[in-house]
Amino acid sequence: MGILKLILRRLMLGVATLLVVSVAVFLLTNVLGDPVKRMLGRGALPEVVAARRAELGLDRPLVTRYFEWLKGLLTGDFGTSYANGSPVWDLLEDRVNNSLFLMAVASAISVPLSLFIGAYTALRRDKWFDRIMSNQLLVLAAMPEFVVGALLTVLLATNVWHLVPAVSRIRPGEPPWSDLDGLVLPVLTLVLAVTPHVGRTMRAAMIDVLESDYVEMARLKGLPERKVLWRHAFPNALGPTLQVIALNIAYLAGGVVIVESLFNFRGIGIALRDAIPEANAPVVQFIAMFIALIYVISNLLADVATILVTPRLRTRLQ
Amino acid sequence: MSTDITIDPAHTTAVAQPGLLRSAMKLWRTRIGVALVVLLVGVAIVGPWVAPYGPAEFVGTANLRNVEGAWLGTDYFGQDVWSRFLHGGRSILFLASVATLIGFFFGAAIGLVAAYNRGRIDDALMRFMDIILAFPQLLLALVALTTVGPQSWLIIAIVAFTTIPRIARITRGAAVPVVERDFIGAAEALGESRLRIITRELLPNVTGPLLVEANLRLTYSIGIIAGLGFLGFATERNAADWGLMVQENRVALSVQPWGTVLPAVAIALLTIGTGLISDGLARTVAGIDRGRPDA
Numbered sequence: 171m172g173i174l175k176l177i178l179r180r181l182m183l184g185v186a187t188l189l190v191v192s193v194a195v196f197l198l199t200n201v202l203g204d205p206v207k208r209m210l211g212r213g214a215l216p217e218v219v220a221a222r223r224a225e226l227g228l229d230r231p232l233v234t235r236y237f238e239w240l241k242g243l244l245t246g247d248f249g250t251s252y253a254n255g256s257p258v259w260d261l262l263e264d265r266v267n268n269s270l271f272l273m274a275v276a277s278a279i280s281v282p283l284s285l286f287i288g289a290y291t292a293l294r295r296d297k298w299f300d301r302i303m304s305n306q307l308l309v310l311a312a313m314p315e316f317v318v319g320a321l322l323t324v325l326l327a328t329n330v331w332h333l334v335p336a337v338s339r340i341r342p343g344e345p346p347w348s349d350l351d352g353l354v355l356p357v358l359t360l361v362l363a364v365t366p367h368v369g370r371t372m373r374a375a376m377i378d379v380l381e382s383d384y385v386e387m388a389r390l391k392g393l394p395e396r397k398v399l400w401r402h403a404f405p406n407a408l409g410p411t412l413q414v415i416a417l418n419i420a421y422l423a424g425g426v427v428i429v430e431s432l433f434n435f436r437g438i439g440i441a442l443r444d445a446i447p448e449a450n451a452p453v454v455q456f457i458a459m460f461i462a463l464i465y466v467i468s469n470l471l472a473d474v475a476t477i478l479v480t481p482r483l484r485t486r487l488q
Numbered sequence: 489m490s491t492d493i494t495i496d497p498a499h500t501t502a503v504a505q506p507g508l509l510r511s512a513m514k515l516w517r518t519r520i521g522v523a524l525v526v527l528l529v530g531v532a533i534v535g536p537w538v539a540p541y542g543p544a545e546f547v548g549t550a551n552l553r554n555v556e557g558a559w560l561g562t563d564y565f566g567q568d569v570w571s572r573f574l575h576g577g578r579s580i581l582f583l584a585s586v587a588t589l590i591g592f593f594f595g596a597a598i599g600l601v602a603a604y605n606r607g608r609i610d611d612a613l614m615r616f617m618d619i620i621l622a623f624p625q626l627l628l629a630l631v632a633l634t635t636v637g638p639q640s641w642l643i644i645a646i647v648a649f650t651t652i653p654r655i656a657r658i659t660r661g662a663a664v665p666v667v668e669r670d671f672i673g674a675a676e677a678l679g680e681s682r683l684r685i686i687t688r689e690l691l692p693n694v695t696g697p698l699l700v701e702a703n704l705r706l707t708y709s710i711g712i713i714a715g716l717g718f719l720g721f722a723t724e725r726n727a728a729d730w731g732l733m734v735q736e737n738r739v740a741l742s743v744q745p746w747g748t749v750l751p752a753v754a755i756a757l758l759t760i761g762t763g764l765i766s767d768g769l770a771r772t773v774a775g776i777d778r779g780r781p782d783a
Contacts, residue, residue, distance in 0.1 A: 312759040428626070432718075
């Protein structure tokens, strides 16, 4: 099986996943409850409800609406907000950019950091650095992000020290890097949320690899230890870790909802939070599909990268 | 969508010793974890009875640190922080435990059936599980709340539903090697029913990894439900809720930190407690320290 064929198969699987997710998102936001009733409240007159429903096009059959929505997603027409009638994309465009920037910065810091911590603690297994790190990561991994973020605010932005602002102040229309000070706490919180998982996976994978025959072999051949580690051990440990990195990038996409709310960061997370009490289904649907897309893409990249990085899989495919 | 080249997380398949919990209690981390959980669960259960005020009782000016009769001061609305803290743990704990229990039951059942039957049933079940995994738990909960609002049943249903694939994966991973072993073949040869083989032969041999995972899932369920409260989706309006308290009082953090710090620390200690128990169990089950591949 060629590598291209495998990538193609993954791609199709990704598209299939997105389709299933789209059905689930559409059903959850249309069938589970009635957005119009939730918007207008329980006391609304039936005529008013019916009129509003017709106005929003919700009186047509479900299946027709689903396919229209799907077609819209594919052609870049993401519908209009129930709350004010403006196109969803106009409302969310700069928020999407802000959130992507936040996620990119958080990943750029947390991925190398956690790989390093994982590999280093595996090398120094059961030494003091490993013990302290393992316990730290365990504690961090258990705490929800908003708790970590709130405690960081207490520590760094308000009560103990005043090093960084407690809230982000990106104005509409300004790029996300216009307020770098305000980016510190959101990024730090996300990094602390993701690093433990990836770090622990990397440590476990590295320990496995270090005990393997081929590392033993490389050492017996008399290769310098540095070469053994970077040429032989590290790439092989990276394979299983990449999958977890992909899962965690998807997780970051969910985590931004919490982190953005905590630090008033102008992104899709806050938009999602605010759309829910309004039962603003088009906004929720768009953000949900966007995050699912991030998941599928990061998974695809992880799959391809795993093949490229793992010698055994690489040769099997040739 | 990562079955071909994933190096299976292949958890340990150690046969669970009868005294798993007892052996785990020999580790300090498990003991600390149990102590923390007992403390916080105790606060959540007993709290409402010993709270000096009701959860939504007005006691004075908002955001004051020193108030007569309210030793930790008042919150954003002039309610007693200490009383709200004592009232605020119950719903989170209740929703998280029920949701995890339901997810655990169905997840273990699906994992065991998939492992025992293999072939098409296995493939279909696990593919479906992978698709549920495509969505961060919190996000799915938020999407589901859009048209219904924060109802307890819905939150339980979504958290349970998203817990299922995570438990199923681990169960299946632990059960597959067990299925290959001789005593399963022997049981089949003796003509035992499928149900009996799955519940009496297979299940007892995967309880170790299952317990670890269930504990870990409980940790995350608490995080998600507290997180929903923090986002403003607590199940009852005006009710005290640790997650919601962090949201309500964080604006006044610099003048009155208690309203934020107290519930945040409570959630932190509770999840650290369950996390430590998971780790203690994992170490006992594995016998070695391998960390946990997980997300």
